[in-house]
Amino acid sequence: HGTSRINDAGHLEIGGCDVTELKAEYGTPLYIMDEQLVRRRCREYMDAFAASGLGFQVAYASKAFSVMAMCRIADEEGLSLDVVSDGELYTALQAGFPAERIHFHGNNKTPDEIEMALDARIGCFVVDNFTELELLQAIAAGRGVTVNVLLRVTPGVEAHAHHAYAATGQTDSKFGFDIGNGSAFEAVQLASAKENLTLLGVHSHIGSQIFETEGFEMAVERVADFARRVKNELNISFKVVNLGGGFGIRYVEGDTPLQVSEYVAAITNAVKKYFAGIGESLPEIWVEPGRSIVGDAGTTLYTVGTSKNIPGVRKYVAVDGGMTDNPRPALYESKYEALLANRANEPVSETVSIAGKCCESGDMLIFDVELPAAESGDLLAVACTGAYNYSMASNYNRIRRPAVVFVQNGQSDLVVKRESHGDIVANDLVPARMTKQAV
Numbered sequence: 001h002g003t004s005r006i007n008d009a010g011h012l013e014i015g016g017c018d019v020t021e022l023k024a025e026y027g028t029p030l031y032i033m034d035e036q037l038v039r040r041r042c043r044e045y046m047d048a049f050a051a052s053g054l055g056f057q058v059a060y061a062s063k064a065f066s067v068m069a070m071c072r073i074a075d076e077e078g079l080s081l082d083v084v085s086d087g088e089l090y091t092a093l094q095a096g097f098p099a100e101r102i103h104f105h106g107n108n109k110t111p112d113e114i115e116m117a118l119d120a121r122i123g124c125f126v127v128d129n130f131t132e133l134e135l136l137q138a139i140a141a142g143r144g145v146t147v148n149v150l151l152r153v154t155p156g157v158e159a160h161a162h163h164a165y166a167a168t169g170q171t172d173s174k175f176g177f178d179i180g181n182g183s184a185f186e187a188v189q190l191a192s193a194k195e196n197l198t199l200l201g202v203h204s205h206i207g208s209q210i211f212e213t214e215g216f217e218m219a220v221e222r223v224a225d226f227a228r229r230v231k232n233e234l235n236i237s238f239k240v241v242n243l244g245g246g247f248g249i250r251y252v253e254g255d256t257p258l259q260v261s262e263y264v265a266a267i268t269n270a271v272k273k274y275f276a277g278i279g280e281s282l283p284e285i286w287v288e289p290g291r292s293i294v295g296d297a298g299t300t301l302y303t304v305g306t307s308k309n310i311p312g313v314r315k316y317v318a319v320d321g322g323m324t325d326n327p328r329p330a331l332y333e334s335k336y337e338a339l340l341a342n343r344a345n346e347p348v349s350e351t352v353s354i355a356g357k358c359c360e361s362g363d364m365l366i367f368d369v370e371l372p373a374a375e376s377g378d379l380l381a382v383a384c385t386g387a388y389n390y391s392m393a394s395n396y397n398r399i400r401r402p403a404v405v406f407v408q409n410g411q412s413d414l415v416v417k418r419e420s421h422g423d424i425v426a427n428d429l430v431p432a433r434m435t436k437q438a439v
């Protein structure tokens, strides 16, 4: 997919760049992002919404992959940005992302984070709970400013998600105001009465890696029912309805995501159907795709090291990364596909399992993948690692986080440097009493 192909030398090529050359220049493990594919996904969202005739914002959920260069792409493509921490906000601001198109999420924003976001004059806060409603009002009042808010509601929809941990739309969730038990209604009453808050509308996010449209349509219906009640009983209209992210991508054979345009059409059609007649006009629709913008554009390139064959049981092939750069298999049993990137035109000849280099048995990237016989020094490319890989990477075992390159039109640009050994100890301090000279 994207701009990937196998070249005449039998090497994987992404964005016109031969991965063996990328290895020579940047080393491995290496995250490679197909820039054209990222931009194509951004445009698919923008075009599909433009075609709907509704007002809209597409906010890239930067948690999926938050680096300054990615914020620049999101800005260039006209997207807004969803941030959930001071770190993601800082990244966006450092990249020059327009503050008025930044939306701040999260169930426990600290007073410092709120102050930072107010300093930057971001566009909107997605308020998650009653504590935050009071805190935000108090801080805004202290500054004499008014801030735009959406209220995050849980519509009670359990969408098909790839793993229970990613399902956030049920009643039993740490996020949001429940529509079912009346707390969302109470939150609307409270928020609309706060002098320093401007209530724009509501937000709902029903899960992640969702393949069907039913969950989104149900969420729209329930939010619309709620909006009708709010209109009838409080005479308040929602100008904005944010439907979150969660649009699925194809990681492995058997995954059956829809096209971006199909998800968007389902949502916008549901809005036209269920919001008809509530208030004077249809609300603006905002969404927050993360995975579906960057997921399939990413490839992680590893160098094969050791192997261990257990006859009749399994052959382990170890690479120079693992759960530190991709914790998803260990965390969620996520599945990935891989190919031998320097001998990609050779027929597969064995079934092996790809292990990482961390000191724990759970550090596996793929079970049972068919490859040509891999040897030490070969390159292994794992596909669809653009989302929730770099952003969830760790320094476990004090392993350095990989570099990230963007590739397009035969050109590669380093967008995150590989961590150095110095970076690993950069924040360590040794108390003076522990120096060899002391005592």
Ligand code: LLP
Pocket: 061, 064, 082, 105, 166, 168, 205, 207, 208, 209, 244, 245, 246, 247, 288, 289, 290, 291, 292, 328, 332, 387, 388
């Ligand atoms: N909006 C909100 C409020 C969210 O909580 C999320 C994801 C998104 C948008 C973006 O969802 P996406 O379009 O990327 O599915 N670490 C997990 C995924 C966690 C998703 C958390 N929230 C994983 O690696 O699968």
